Amino acid sequence: MNGTKSDYSFNESIILQHVGRTKIANPDSVNLSFGFPAPDLLPIEALNHAASAALIRDNVDALHYTGGKGPELVKRWMLQRLRKFGIEADEDCYLAVYGANQGIELAARVLLNPGETVWVEASTYFNALHMFRYAGAEIEGFPVDHDGLDVDRVESALKQAVQSGGALPKFIYVMPNFQNPTGASMPLERRRRLAELAKYYNIFILEDDAYGELRFEGAHLPSVYSFAPERVIYLGTFSKTLGPGLRLGSVIAPNEVIRRMRCLTLDSPPSPVTQEILGWLLYNYDYDAQIERLNSRYRARRDAMTDAVRSEFGDAAAYTRPEGGFFLWLAFPRETDAGQLHRLAEDRGVSVVPGNPFYAAGGNSPFIRLCFSYCGESEIKRGVKLLGQAYFEHLNKL
Known part of the structure; x- marks a missing residue:
């Protein structure tokens, strides 16, 4: 479209x-x-201090194409942080992106051909719908209740598609934590079942976790990724916790998916200067x-x-x-x-x-x-x- x-x-x-x-x-x-x-x-004051300290530490390296130490520091910090959501990933399964939106866009470009199908929650994040349409996808929505995506309906539709010889989705886009717009969260068993369906039907899950850190009550639940790392593309971002203007997010995905995403970005990472600042901040600031x-x-x-x-x-x-x-x-x-x-x-x-x-x-x-x-x-x-x-x-x- x-x-x-x-x-x-x-x-x-x-x-x-x-x-x-x-x-x-x-x-x-x-x-x-x-x-x-x-x-x-x-955290304006902390970021201001981090910017000064990072530029002093890495000097002109911070202004070069690949930056100084910052991108590596951000990557290591993120891979450690994501363990709280059950994510254990190697460095070659990580990609820094310009916010979670770029992660969605890259997933659509890597996985979709025009006319292929994406399944989404109904309702869902409107920017994701726009990017899927722009990739030429057919979009089918599945109901969301107070426990998030109705996985029973998804399973029935997958079975029906196989029995009728219809097309399976290339991936299912979900927000298990505090879904935008409904605020619903997917309980543990639905996450596990969705991951099992992805493995059984050999499809991907695109897991958007922009709000995962912002839990007001109850315990953090394992990500869908934690149950099927070979079939899930996980998206995170600093936009909701440190500032949307930083435009820095991350993708955790199978190495082959990350490799293809990196090719699409021409191996040009998000702003090295931003990552210099965040690299210093994350290791010298009480993020918790x-x-x-x-x-x-x-x-x-x-x-x-x-x-x-x-x-x-x-x-x-x-x-x-x-x-x-x-x-x-x-x-x-x-x-x-x-x-x-x-x-x-x-x-x-x-x-x-x-x-x-x-x-x-x-x-x-x-x-x-x-x-x-x-x-x-x-x-x-x-x-x-x-x-x-x-x-x-x-x-x-x-």
């Missing part, structure tokens, strides 16, 4: 323009649409304390948002209470026009994202995504109140 002005963009801020964002510039608006981290929790700060703040904001939704909507909006991540996914009665509700909400001074961009088929869906990471608790409550007023105005027009 060729990119046109009607396509959804690769960038979170651009996608909001496509769904009608017009009042974000208003300083009085409450921005519950932004999938951004809390600005005051980004940063994660604790984020999770404490986001837990309080999630609770403020869910309390406000219950107060304003009662039984009119259903949701899964997320155990982490950034998002709350509101499900309204079927007759709700989320696009119109989105516009009414903007008129009242709160930005939200309607559900249709998160579905491969598009069209109207009675869902709204809210983000609780960006705004403070008082702003969240004000924004939900404004959304409630917009909803009941919309209800009176039906």
Whole structure:
């Protein structure tokens, strides 16, 4: 599918323009649409110190094509860190990328030919849908419930495809932890079963774990990768914990996949200077304390948002209470026009994202995504109140 002005963009801020964002510039608006981290929790002082120290340490090497020590330090740190998610990987199974989005794009380019099929969660991350379309893929969605992807439905579809001689997907794209947009998390047994299906049917899983560190309660669960490293491509990023502007993520995948991805990048790594800075930071900074700060703040904001939704909507909006991540996914009665509700909400001074961009088929869906990471608790409550007023105005027009 060729990119046109009607396509959804690769960038979170651009996608909001496509769904009608017009009042974000208003300083009085409450921005519950932004999938951004809390600005005051980004480690500006530590990064400033790390930048100075890294440039002093590696001097002009930091400014060369391959950089100095930084890229190697980041790689070693990441491979060690991922063990908390059950990932044991060799260095030749690692690739640094310009954020998780580039990892998705590279996976699509490596694995897909035009006309081949990708299976996704319905709903799912809209930028991933855009990249799969751009690769010429056919996209089929499978339901998400309060436990994430319905693996029973996936297994039934795989069996049916084999029995009918139909095409199997080249890969299944999933977000097991605090899924965007629903906030749902996949329990251990579903992860294990999905990995077993990948091995049995010889297909890949593309596991996007952008929010895995942001768990507010409960224990971290093993990644899908941990159950089938030969069939899973795992994506991670620093965007949600240290800052999206760093544009640094990682891919962990079988060596042959990594080799082909590296060829597509012309063996040109993400900014060596950024990796010099992060390499110094990661070995001289309390990253666990940063994660604790984020999770404490986001837990309080999630609770403020869910309390406000219950107060304003009662039984009119259903949701899964997320155990982490950034998002709350509101499900309204079927007759709700989320696009119109989105516009009414903007008129009242709160930005939200309607559900249709998160579905491969598009069209109207009675869902709204809210983000609780960006705004403070008082702003969240004000924004939900404004959304409630917009909803009941919309209800009176039906």
